[in-house]
Amino acid sequence: MVTAGQNIRLTRVGPGTPAGELFRRYWQPAVLSEEVPEKDCPPVRVRLLGEDLLAFRDSDGVVALTDAHCPHRRAPLYFGRNEERGIRCAYHGWKFNRDGDCVDMPTEPGNDRMKATVKITAYPTVELGGIVWAYMGPPDKKPPPPDYEWLRVPREFIHVSKTYEECNYLQALEGGLDTAHSSYAHNNNMGAKAEPRLLDKSPRLDVNPTDYGYNYVSTRSMGGGDAYIRLYHYVMPFQQMRGGIHEFSGERRKAPALDGHVWAPIDDETTFVYNWHHTYDATTPIDEAHRVKTEVFYGRGPDDMIPGTYKLKKNKANDYMIDRDLQKTKIFTGIVGINTQDFALQEGMGPIVDRSKEHLGSTDRAIIAMRSMLLKAIDAVEAGGAPPGVEPSTHNNIRPYDGFVRAGEDWRAKFDPETKAKW
Numbered sequence: 001m002v003t004a005g006q007n008i009r010l011t012r013v014g015p016g017t018p019a020g021e022l023f024r025r026y027w028q029p030a031v032l033s034e035e036v037p038e039k040d041c042p043p044v045r046v047r048l049l050g051e052d053l054l055a056f057r058d059s060d061g062v063v064a065l066t067d068a069h070c071p072h073r074r075a076p077l078y079f080g081r082n083e084e085r086g087i088r089c090a091y092h093g094w095k096f097n098r099d100g101d102c103v104d105m106p107t108e109p110g111n112d113r114m115k116a117t118v119k120i121t122a123y124p125t126v127e128l129g130g131i132v133w134a135y136m137g138p139p140d141k142k143p144p145p146p147d148y149e150w151l152r153v154p155r156e157f158i159h160v161s162k163t164y165e166e167c168n169y170l171q172a173l174e175g176g177l178d179t180a181h182s183s184y185a186h187n188n189n190m191g192a193k194a195e196p197r198l199l200d201k202s203p204r205l206d207v208n209p210t211d212y213g214y215n216y217v218s219t220r221s222m223g224g225g226d227a228y229i230r231l232y233h234y235v236m237p238f239q240q241m242r243g244g245i246h247e248f249s250g251e252r253r254k255a256p257a258l259d260g261h262v263w264a265p266i267d268d269e270t271t272f273v274y275n276w277h278h279t280y281d282a283t284t285p286i287d288e289a290h291r292v293k294t295e296v297f298y299g300r301g302p303d304d305m306i307p308g309t310y311k312l313k314k315n316k317a318n319d320y321m322i323d324r325d326l327q328k329t330k331i332f333t334g335i336v337g338i339n340t341q342d343f344a345l346q347e348g349m350g351p352i353v354d355r356s357k358e359h360l361g362s363t364d365r366a367i368i369a370m371r372s373m374l375l376k377a378i379d380a381v382e383a384g385g386a387p388p389g390v391e392p393s394t395h396n397n398i399r400p401y402d403g404f405v406r407a408g409e410d411w412r413a414k415f416d417p418e419t420k421a422k423w
């Protein structure tokens with residue numbers, strides 16, 4: 001059970017907070033590469049772990065992530081010019097490079113000493129999997145860049161996107177680790193004969209701690225001793241990897257795929273969900289139609305977004321456009337869009353849910369394990385120790401899977417070759 005005090009420790013992400021300091025020891029998604037598409041393109045505002053920042057791709061093609069404000073008189077660098085390896089403040093022309101050094105101070109000609117002492121915060125970045133990752137922790141503790149399998153997938157075989165979610169990262173992450181809700185929240189065809197794999201509405205959960213977090217196995221009974229098994233990964237601190245349903249009723253899908261999310265906290269009360277989806281192997285590239293289809297399936301298609309943003313048109317302000325007739329006849333939630341359904345339930349808990357009022361059951365086992373893992377890691381970092389899962393060797397060879405096992409079949413033997421990285 002999480003006390004009110006533990007809830008605060010888990011959910012506050014700003015500088016100097018216990019979870020915020022833990023998260024700063026990992027590389028985190030800051031922006032999609034598509035947001036800063038070319039050298040010297042317009043800068044973008046970034047808010048990450050409660051800090052206001054600016055991202056711009058400089059003349060070398062490297063993405064800088066700096067303080068949002070100019071250190072002269074705090075004007076927003078967002079209005080600055082991204083030119084010749086630096087951002088030049090639009091107010092009085094001071095200019096900063098991607099390392100945060102002041103490289104020109106036209107209002108103080110000849111004052112090289114002042115120029116040398118003025119710096120802005122600048123975080124190192126690395127671009128992997130179509131995402132710009134930032135390290136915001138102590139420089140001497142910087143781990144090598146992350147090496148999840150999906151970050152090694154060539155661009156033609158992976159699709160990434162992001163969606164803005166209006167609640168604390170933890171309740172969003174909990175939704176991603178909660179395998180039991182799909183039988184209700186995502187039941188989008190109530191009239192149809194249920195897919196046999198979803199008939200068992202109380203899956204058994206086994207959580208197996210690992211160096212990167214844990215894997216967990218949900219087992220749904222399909223009668224006669226057969227079972228539908230999903231092996232997910234929870235990767236510290238806020239990532240989920242899941243099999244994209246590899247088999248339907250015992251038949252292997254023609255083009256299986258893998259999916260997952262990273263829930264990067266914008267601040268205590270808002271989150272960017274980074275979504276990834278890649279093919280099982282190099283057989284079939286992902287074309288534009290496949291990208292759009294994937295987004296539409298989850299309710300994040302081009303028509304679902306407020307133009308020019310990563311925000312959904314169906315949102316809290318309009319009750320996610322719930323249709324009560326549809327709820328009676330077809331879609332259990334009355335809300336169209338799988339991720340939209342998740343958002344309605346997660347955002348509706350309030351910006352930061354009061355976990356001391358919950359009543360957790362057996363299907364919440366994975367969530368309980370994740371919280372205690374995070375609390376333990378927070379304690380470890382506070383005590384001067386190292387957080388788990390930052391070393392690439394802990395996570396570079398894992399992949400999720402889901403499939404059927406017949407009565408008496410050993411699922412571990414069946415899953416073993418499938419749950420090793422192939423890229």
Ligand code: FES
Nearest residue numbers: 070072073089092
């Ligand atoms: S406020 Fe930026 S140069 Fe003066």
Ligand SMILES: [Fe+2]
Nearest residue numbers: 175185186342
């Ligand atoms: Fe969901």
